[in-house]
Amino acid sequence: MFETGHFATLWRNMAVALGLEVDFVPTDWRHGVDPEVVEQKLVEDKGHRIKSVMAVHNETSTGVTSKIPPVRAAMDRAGHPALLMVDTISSLASIDYRHQEWGVDVTVGCSQKGLMLPPGLGLNAISEKALQASKSAKLPQSFWDWEAMLTANKIGFFPYTPATNLLYGLQEAIHMLEEEGLPNVFARHDRHAEATRRAVQAWGLEVLCADPQEYSSSLTAVMMPEGYDADALLDTILKKFDMCLGIGLGKVKGKIFRIGHLGHFNDLMLAGTLSGIEMGLSLAGIPFSKAGTAAALEYLADTLG
C-alpha cells in the first residue's frame, strides 16, 4: 500500500487492526503510486505472500490522483497473482475510472461525494477473482462478507436493514449523471480543477500535488506560505463567509487547505468559492496577489462549451 496521504494511512491502520500485515510505502504526499515500486516488490515476492496491492485512486487529503492502468500493467509484468484493490471514495462519478477495463479486483466507493448524496452507502465492485479469494480467505469477515449481500441482492433484497432513502437518492443521482453524460461530468470537473489551479498560481501559492499528470479533478490542495497557519485561515473564512474548506490532515495539518470542486458544482459556485478564499487570504494577512479569482474567471470564460 502506498502512502499518498491521510486516507491511505487510515486504510493501512484499518488493515493492521484487522490483523493484516501491511507493506506500506512511504511517500512525500505530493505524488501518487509509483508503478515501478509495485513491480519491484511483486517480483521480489517469489513466495506470493503479498495478497493484494492497495491504492487510493484520488487521495482526498492531498488532491493526488494515482494512475491505475500503469499499476495494473506493472502487476501483469511481474506475473504476480495479488489482487488489485482501489479506493475511489473521492473520484467515483467525478473522475474517469474503469473497474473492469482497468482490471481492478475490488473497487470501493461511497455515496457522499461524486454521487451527490448524504453519507450512508458504501459501493463495492468485485472481480470474479476477488470473489473466489474471499471464499477461501481465513480473515475475519463481517461487513466485508460479500456472500450474504450477493445472495440477497439477486432477489432484490438486502441481508440487513437497507438505507432505502439513499437508494432512491442513488437512482436520481445516476439519472442526473446520465442526463449530463459522464464524459461531460468529467470534463466539467477537469475544467473547474484547471481554473482553480490558475487561481492558486495567480495568488502566488503552490498546489500540493507535484506532478501535473496526477492533478486531481475533484479537489485541489493548496500549500500555505512558510510560517502561515492554514487552519487559522480556514477559521477566518468559515466565520466571515460561512464557507467550510477542507483542513490539512495528518502530516500536512496546518500546512495546506483543500478546495473541493466535485459533485453538483458549477462555474459560479467556483467563482464564489475562490472569491471567499481571496478575501480570506486578505483578512488573514497572508502575502499573496489578488489576481486569483480574475485568472480563474478568465479561464472559465475562455473555455465555455
Add this chain to the structure above:
Amino acid sequence: MFETGHFATLWRNMAVALGLEVDFVPTDWRHGVDPEVVEQKLVEDKGHRIKSVMAVHNETSTGVTSKIPPVRAAMDRAGHPALLMVDTISSLASIDYRHQEWGVDVTVGCSQKGLMLPPGLGLNAISEKALQASKSAKLPQSFWDWEAMLTANKIGFFPYTPATNLLYGLQEAIHMLEEEGLPNVFARHDRHAEATRRAVQAWGLEVLCADPQEYSSSLTAVMMPEGYDADALLDTILKKFDMCLGIGLGKVKGKIFRIGHLGHFNDLMLAGTLSGIEMGLSLAGIPFSKAGTAAALEYLADTLG
C-alpha cells in the same frame, strides 16, 4: 399614484380594472415618489375626491426606493384625509419599513422575497382609519374584504383554505430574521447593494436609479450601453451559467437588467452572481472593464463586521 416603474403601472391597471379613477403621475422610472407633487395635488383637491395616495416602497422593476415619511409629511401638511397605501413587495424584511411609525394606512407585502418563502401569502397591515374606510366603501370587495379575515383570524382560523405549509414556513422565516436581528438583515442588504453598485461602476456601467438617496438595497437595475440588448445578455448568462437575472420590464425592456440581492443572501453568493455577470458581459461582447468583481470583493473584504 406615482409611476416609479412597471409594478406601479400594474397596480394602476388593477385599480382601473376595479373601476377606480386613478391620477397616475408619470416619471422617468429613475426617481421615486416626489412628496411635493403629493402635497400640491392634495392641496388642490378641495373636495376630497382623492381617497388614497398609493406608492410602491421599493420598485422591483427599477431598484428605486421611495422615501415614505416625507410623503406622509406632505399629506399631513396638506391636511387631507386621503389614506396612504404602500406596496412593500420587494422591501418587506429586506429594507427598513415602519407601517405604524410612518403613519401608513394600508401596507401590502408578500412571502416570496424578503421572507424567503415560495409565493402564496399576501400580507396586509391595516390602520384603524383604513378599516373604517373599508366598511363604508362602495367599491366591489372580494379578496380585499378584510372583515371575514379579521373575524376568523381572531380565533385562529382563516375564512377560506389557508396555505398552512407557508404559515409554518413563515414562522421559521421570522425566527431566522429575529435570530440575525432585523437591523443586521437591513445592514447586510445595504452592504451587498453598495458592493453591487461598486461593481457596476467599475464595469463602466450605470445604475438606473438616479438618486443615491433612493438606491434600493434589495435589487440593483443596471443600464446597458446604448445599442446593446439586455435580454440577449441575460439569455447568454442563463445558458452558460444557469443563473437567472431579472429582465427589464415595461418601458425599460431590453435596456436594463436587474441584480437581486435580497432574502437569504451572503457575500459569496454575491461574488458568484457578479462573476457570472462579468463573464456574461465578456461573452456578449459588451464594452466594459473587467474590474467589477474585484471592486466588489475589495469593498466586501474592507467592510466585514
Add this chain to the structure above:
Amino acid sequence: MFETGHFATLWRNMAVALGLEVDFVPTDWRHGVDPEVVEQKLVEDKGHRIKSVMAVHNETSTGVTSKIPPVRAAMDRAGHPALLMVDTISSLASIDYRHQEWGVDVTVGCSQKGLMLPPGLGLNAISEKALQASKSAKLPQSFWDWEAMLTANKIGFFPYTPATNLLYGLQEAIHMLEEEGLPNVFARHDRHAEATRRAVQAWGLEVLCADPQEYSSSLTAVMMPEGYDADALLDTILKKFDMCLGIGLGKVKGKIFRIGHLGHFNDLMLAGTLSGIEMGLSLAGIPFSKAGTAAALEYLADTLG
C-alpha cells in the same frame, strides 16, 4: 346560481361583491342543481339578461355532486346564450368531470384537493365562447383578466410571479394520476365513498346528501342525531386521535361532520379514519351502533380488484 351548500353561498357573495346581480336558487343543502329550474328560468329570460348559469360540481360543504350534463341539456333546450360556469374545487381529479365534452364554458379548479398539492394554484378551463364574452364584458377584471395569462403562457411565462414550486408539484401529481389511470382513480374514490356510507348506515346515522344519484365520491357529510353537537364530537376526535375532520359550515354548523376520502387515499387510511370516528362517537356519548368500521371493512374486502 344554486344554493347547494356553503361554498355556493360564498361564490354568490363574491359575485355580489363584484357588483353582479345574482339569482340565487335556495335549496335544502341535501340536493344538487335541478335542471328543470334552470330550464324554466332561462326560458322566462326572454331578454337574455342572464349571462351565466353557475353551479358547484361537488359541494365541499354537503357532499352533494350535481349532475352537469343535464344542466347543459336544459340550457340547450331553452336555447339561451348564457355561459355555463362550474366550480370543481373538490371534484377535479377525484370525480369524473369533462369540461369540453359536457359543454362547460368556464371551469374553476384548484391544487389542494384531488391534485394532492398544497393550496396555491387556481386552474381555469375556458371555452372560446367564454373568452369572447370576457373581451366584451364591462365588469371589473383583475385576477380574472385571462388575456395577460393567455399571452404569457403561450411563450412559457406567467404575467406575475408564478408559484414555481407548485408547478413542479403539479407535474408530479399529474404523473401519479396518469400512472394509476384516471378511471382507476375515480373508481377508487367511488369505492371508498360507498364503504364510508356503509359505515354511516351501520352506525345508525344518516348521510346528508338525500339523493343516491348525487352522492359525492370525494367526501361524505354525516348528520348528527338530534340534540348532539357535531363540533364537540370533532373536538374530541382531534384531541384524542390527532385527526381533523370537516366541521359543518353555514347553516349546517354543528349539525353535520364531513369525512374526506379524496386525493392520495387508500383502504387502510379509510379504516383508520372510520376507526377514529367510531371511537370518537363512543367517547362523546352519542347513541350509535359500533358496527360501522366492520361494515366498511367487509365491503372493502369484498370489492378488491
Add this chain to the structure above:
Amino acid sequence: MFETGHFATLWRNMAVALGLEVDFVPTDWRHGVDPEVVEQKLVEDKGHRIKSVMAVHNETSTGVTSKIPPVRAAMDRAGHPALLMVDTISSLASIDYRHQEWGVDVTVGCSQKGLMLPPGLGLNAISEKALQASKSAKLPQSFWDWEAMLTANKIGFFPYTPATNLLYGLQEAIHMLEEEGLPNVFARHDRHAEATRRAVQAWGLEVLCADPQEYSSSLTAVMMPEGYDADALLDTILKKFDMCLGIGLGKVKGKIFRIGHLGHFNDLMLAGTLSGIEMGLSLAGIPFSKAGTAAALEYLADTLG
C-alpha cells in the same frame, strides 16, 4: 449469548466471523434470556475465559423482550468480571432501558427504529470498564475502535465523514421524544402492544412470545395456524393494501408475521394496520374470527388518557 431469535443469531455469526469463541445458548425463540443459565455458566467459568455476556434487549425477529436487570444481578451473584453487552436496536426510545442504572457495559442502538430516522447512525454507550477492556484487548478493531471517536467527539468532530443530515434529524427526534416525555412514549407503545395482542387473541391466533413478562412493546410476532404460510399472507396484504409487515426470519420463516408498533405511531395507524391484517386474513382464506380490530378499538377507546 442467548438465541432469542434471528438477530441474536446474526450477532453470534458476526462475533464468530471476527474470530471470537461464542457459547451460544439455544432457545425456542419464544423466551428471552434466562438469568439462571447466565449465573450457572459464569460460576462454572473459574478461569474467567468468558469476556462478555451478550443479550438482545428486544428481539426484532420474535417480539421477545429480555429482562436485563436480572441478568446483571445473576452476573453480580456469580462475582464474574465479564462485561455485559446489550443490543437495543428495536427498543431504544421505544421501551424503557437504562444503560447506567442497570449496569450495562456496552449498549448498541441505531437511528432507524424508535428514533424515527432513516438508517445510518449506530449509537454506543460504553462503561468505563468496557473502555478499559477495549484498550487492552487483542482483537482486531476497526469500526469498534472507540478511541478515535472519543477523541474527536470531545472537540465536536468525527474521525471520519459524519452523517450530518442524520445528526440534525437526531436532534429533532430527541426534541420530539422530550416534548412527549419518555414515560409517555413508553406508555404509548405499551398500550398499542396490548391492543395488538387483544386483536390477535380475538382473531383466535397466538402471540409468538410465550411469557407475558417478556411481551415486546415495539412489535408483536403472530403465529400462523398450522398449515398456512405467513409469507403468502404478507404478500397478499402488500399487494392489496400497500402495507408491508415483517416476515418471519430464520427458523420461524413462513410460520409467523410481525406487526411493528414503534416510533412515530398512533391509535389510528394501529387501527389501519389491524384492519389491513384482518382483511388480509379473510382474503388469504385463513381460519380466524373477524373480531380482532373491534377488540383493539374497544381497548383503545377504554384506555384513552
